Structures are given as structure tokens and as C-alpha cells.
Amino acid sequence: MEHIGDMERLHKVFQLLIEIALGNFSYRIERTDKKDELEALTALINIVAEELQSSFLHLGYVSLQESYMQLVHMVFLLDEDYLVVYMNQDVQRFLRLKEDELIHSPFTNIIHEDSLKVWNEQVVHLSNGKAGETELKLDFKNSKGLKHSEYCKVIIFPEDSHSSARLMIITSNVTNNKTRLENKLKQNILQKIHQPATKNERRKEGKFRLEDIKIIRAIGTYIRHHPEKEISSLRELALNFGINEFKLKRGFKATFGMTVFQFLKNERLKNSHLFVRNTQEPFKRIAYQNGFKNASLFTREFRVRYGYTPSDLRKLSQQ
Structure with a gap:
């Protein structure tokens, strides 16, 4: 009977992977009280689905405005x-x-x-x-x-x-909303053709090459994958990725809607929230894995961001 139950749980994992492949990121697998490898896989798949959904919304609201x-x-x-x-x-x-x-x-x-x-x-x-x-x-x-x-x-x-x-x-x-985005982009292009920007406008907008944008997005990806890493300064970060510090500062804000350090803090708290809710990892370990110096600082920042503590969230997720 236990083998049949495990097969059913594995089947749900397979079904969720199919939904993710089809672009449906709002489905989740119901958690059980078991603490085996299959349950860890279930938690991981749920986190992946939630991260994908969150990433797409982030890109829609920040990077591709009104898309x-x-x-x-x-x-x-x-x-x-x-x-x-x-x-x-x-x-x-x-x-x-x-x-x-x-x-x-x-x-x-x-x-x-x-x-x-x-x-x-x-x-x-x-x-x-x-x-x-x-x-x-x-x-x-x-x-x-x-x-x-x-x-x-x-x-x-x-x-x-x-x-x-x-x-x-x-x-x-x-x-x-692909059609709306394409129409708006078309209107903007036609407007720029008929009404070229002045020198002051061009100076204000700044110039970002495609290569600069790729580097800025690569920095964002790096921060998402390594929230535990400290960023000592923008100058050092820009140097490591081969981009001008001024372009990094302005380009990152234009691309992600926040500064590098705000983005880092946001990713740390978002990852922590997912792990508190979907795993049984100790809070001290979650804090360390996401770049917080200690559990007390982690709890304080978590409460400021979400309005409740990690303990409150875990109790609720176990009900």
C-alpha cells in the first residue's frame, strides 16, 4: 500500500511538471506529513512553480511595463x-x-x-x-x-x-498581454520617427547597449542564484561583470525597478519565505543560506517585510 501511495505522489509531481511545461504556474502539489526524499522533491517542485510565477509577474510589472x-x-x-x-x-x-x-x-x-x-x-x-x-x-x-x-x-x-x-x-x-505590448511598442517607434528626441532628452535617457542590458540581467540572475553572497560595493560588482558603475546603477534600476541592494534584500526575503513555508529547515540555517548574519536579524527583517514572523508562517503552513 505504501508503494501505491508513493506512486500516486510521484504521479502528481509528473503532472505538475507537465503544467509547468505548458506555462501554467499556478498549480501546486498538496503536502503530506512524510519526511522522505519524495516529499523533499514535492517541496522543491512547488518552489520552482512559485518562483516561475513570481518571475513572470516581476518581468511583466517591472521590465515590460503594462505587458x-x-x-x-x-x-x-x-x-x-x-x-x-x-x-x-x-x-x-x-x-x-x-x-x-x-x-x-x-x-x-x-x-x-x-x-x-x-x-x-x-x-x-x-x-x-x-x-x-x-x-x-x-x-x-x-x-x-x-x-x-x-x-x-x-x-x-x-x-x-x-x-x-x-x-x-x-x-x-x-x-x-502580447497584443497590447506590440501595439504600444509600434506607437512609440512611430512617434520617435516623426518626433526625434532632443539632445537634452537623449542625454537624460542615457544610452544602454544590448551588451550592457545582457550584463545587467546576468547580474540579476547571479543575485537570484546566490542570495547568500555579500555585495561590498557597486564598483566591485561592476568590475567583476565588466560594466561601468554608472551604467550598472542606472541600468539596474531601469530594468528591475529597484537598486542592486534593494533587489538583493528582496531576493533573500522571498527565498526565505519559500523555504520557511515549504520545508522544515531550521530558521538559523535558512537565515545563513540566504545571507542573513543571524536568526534574530532574519526574523526582524522578515517581520518588517511580511507583517508576521517565520514561526507564524510555519505554524500556519503545517495546519
Whole structure:
């Protein structure tokens, strides 16, 4: 029986890798209380998926301004008994379920058990005959055994509405807006052609060669992969990568939306957050691996950034 259970866990890892390959980074594997190599692999795959999702959002919001947009994923209409009476086609794609498996079925059938309490507390009590709406995060479960987290807008219809539906649930996420980016780029190019920049504007914008941009991105990648490494000065960092210190300072801020040292601190805290939530590593070790001098400094910086301590996060992740 244990062998069968391990095969099921390994199958979920395989399914998540397929989703990642298809560009779907919002799926996660539910953790177990086991402490074997397969569980360590599960934690690692979850971290990879979350890092990829975070990296794409970072590039969209910082490096490729306005290249991402909110996209509706799933739409549900529920009746007064919370049975699904309508859903859009994307539901089948995200949850890997057929229409006849969902229509006239309880909405709670597709909600992960971790979110049932949230659903019952924040939504069900709103259905008291009055119209209203709320926002919450729900974990859905698909036919492959993966968790799919979505931010939801829940709209409660009044009882006297001319419809059998009483609730509408709309989920959304962030997606690439390639067409909008291309159109904006085209407009900018045409504008520059017809209205060349003045000497002052060119001096203000600065000049960055393609090679400079590649070096700056390489520095960002290096920091992501080595958050434990200290950066003594921008001059030394620029010298090590063969770029002018002034170009590094301005180019890094233009590319990543923050200074080198802000970026380093951000990566350290982000990595620490992932390891606290997804592993059982001691906080002292996590702090050391991510460049914090001691556990006390790590805890203090963590609380300032997230509003709660590493201990609070680990307790919550173990529930």
C-alpha cells in the first residue's frame, strides 16, 4: 500500500511538471506529513512553480511595463443550494473535469478541503436575501490531484432577481498581454520617427547597449542564484561583470525597478519565505543560506517585510 501511495505522489509531481511545461504556474502539489526524499522533491517542485510565477509577474510589472493584464479564468453560477448551474469553458481546462461532472453538482466538490472553512465563513453567511459581494482566495482541486489557487470575486444576487442563480464566482489571474505590448511598442517607434528626441532628452535617457542590458540581467540572475553572497560595493560588482558603475546603477534600476541592494534584500526575503513555508529547515540555517548574519536579524527583517514572523508562517503552513 505504501508503494501505491508513493506512486500516486510521484504521479502528481509528473503532472505538475507537465503544467509547468505548458506555462501554467499556478498549480501546486498538496503536502503530506512524510519526511522522505519524495516529499523533499514535492517541496522543491512547488518552489520552482512559485518562483516561475513570481518571475513572470516581476518581468511583466517591472521590465515590460503594462505587458500583463487581468484575465478572467473561471466563471460559475450557483443556485440557492450552491449547485453549479453554469460555468464557462475555461473551467474544464483548468480543473480537467467534464461539464457533466460539474453541472448540478455542489460547488464544494471542487473546492480543496483547505478552503472549505473560508468558503463557509465568508460566503455562505452572505446569502441572507440581500445582494452583496466579497473577495477571497480559494484553492480548487482538479482531476489530477493538483491544487489550483485563484483569487475570486463572489457576487450575491438578491432573492427577487429574475434568475435561478443566487451567486456568481469569478476567478482571475495575470496573463501576458502580447497584443497590447506590440501595439504600444509600434506607437512609440512611430512617434520617435516623426518626433526625434532632443539632445537634452537623449542625454537624460542615457544610452544602454544590448551588451550592457545582457550584463545587467546576468547580474540579476547571479543575485537570484546566490542570495547568500555579500555585495561590498557597486564598483566591485561592476568590475567583476565588466560594466561601468554608472551604467550598472542606472541600468539596474531601469530594468528591475529597484537598486542592486534593494533587489538583493528582496531576493533573500522571498527565498526565505519559500523555504520557511515549504520545508522544515531550521530558521538559523535558512537565515545563513540566504545571507542573513543571524536568526534574530532574519526574523526582524522578515517581520518588517511580511507583517508576521517565520514561526507564524510555519505554524500556519503545517495546519
